[in-house]
Amino acid sequence: MxxxxxxxxxxxxxxxxxxxxxxxxxxxxxxxxxxxxxxxxxxxxxxxxxxxxxxxxxxxxxxxxxxxxxxxxxxxxxxxxxxxxxxxxxxxxxxxxxxxxxxxxxxxxxxxxVLGLDLSRPSDAVAPDGIEVRTSGDDEFEEWLAVVVDASVHPDTQGVPWHDDFPATAIEQAQRDSAAAGLTRYAAFRKGELAGGAEFRIVDGIAQLAGAGTAPAHRRHGVQSAMLAARLADARAAGCDIAVIVTQPGSKSQQNAQRRGFDLLYTRATLVRQP
Structure with a gap:
């Protein structure tokens, strides 16, 4: 074990x-x-x-x-x-x-x-049948953005909800900014349809897995698992030693990550002081 x-x-x-x-x-x-x-x-x-x-x-x-x-x-x-x-x-x-x-x-x-995966361990992560994941270029950015924003404003209800509740416009602008900052985008296709999007970034040997969202109509079909497997494969190929993902406590995202071998590393508390 x-x-x-x-x-x-x-x-x-x-x-x-x-x-x-x-x-x-x-x-x-x-x-x-x-x-x-x-x-x-x-x-x-x-x-x-x-x-x-x-x-x-x-x-x-x-x-x-x-x-x-x-x-x-x-x-x-x-x-x-x-x-x-x-x-x-x-x-x-x-x-x-x-x-x-x-x-x-x-x-x-x-x-x-905050969950982490030791990338030196052997991996058996594979994309579920019927789902294709690839990096996503600028030519399909607007379509990719629409799917990710839709997923964000219709969050999965399992687990503790996010502390922040941002409107669709704010999420859209935030995704444009992450693209401008150089994060790599991934697109997942199911039955020929763009079903989900995710982001990926490497710093100091850490693979940061961010921004993953699945369109509501395509949930519970392995889209998140497929995007996770693709990014982990690229992280290993790039020589990263650890992958990190941030989830809400008790969420489907946390459950999916732990099924893929991620361990709960620590918790961040959000503390707020009003002006």
Whole structure:
């Protein structure tokens, strides 16, 4: 029996640095597109990002692994936009930071799970019959985007719902920004129809599996599993040593990932301070 992947604080710090890199890159692309007076501010090993009031990339990430941050200036920067400060904090981060945030009036509003797969282990992941997955080019971007946005605004109801509930327009713009930031897109086809889309990014040997969505009419037919298998194969081919996926607790996405051998590494708490 294979032992579960153990997540040390060092591994968690590495994954959180990759998350900082991802959010920073996409946030900068968002600001360049929209012209919003946004910012990406380094903060004690993490980053504070503002890409617009309705952007999924407006948040603070990666804290708790490189000292305790000075928060006054960051809180003032968000307040200048009339925006709350939303901090995603890994439970393996410095516990003194959680206490500090509580003392400053931050309120716990949600959780998300970070799962990882040791890519040195042999894989038996294969795409289910009848589903084709390939990388998706610019020529079909609008069609790909429509499927992913539709999947996002009609989320699977299994498990704990996402803390954030973004409108379709915000999700669409966020996907355009992730494309501009260079994330690789994948498209899944079932019975000749574009049934799902997903994203993929590599940083520091970590394969970040992001943005996966299946059109409601094609759910429960293995589309997610097929997109996962394709991205894992590419991650191994690229020499990555670990793949990471973020899900909601108890969700179908978490169930699919664990069936494919992913282990639950740690949980991020979302703590919010209103302006």
């Amino acid at each position: 294979t032992s579960p992947l153990f997540c040390s604080t060092e591994l968690a710090a590495r994954i959180e640095r990759a998350e900082v890199d991802l959010i920073s890159a996409v946030s900068r692309a968002s600001v360049a597109r929209s012209g919003v007076a946004g910012f990406v501010t380094p903060l004690a090993g993490g980053a504070a990002s503002f890409a617009g009031a309705d952007s999924p990339y407006t948040k603070v990430v990666g804290l708790g692994f490189d000292g305790i941050p000075e928060l006054d200036a960051v809180e003032e920067a968000y307040a200048a936009h009339g925006a709350p400060v939303s901090v995603e904090l890994a439970h393996l981060a410095d516990p003194d930071l959680a206490a500090l945030l509580s003392d400053r009036g931050y309120r716990l509003e949600g959780f998300e799970n």
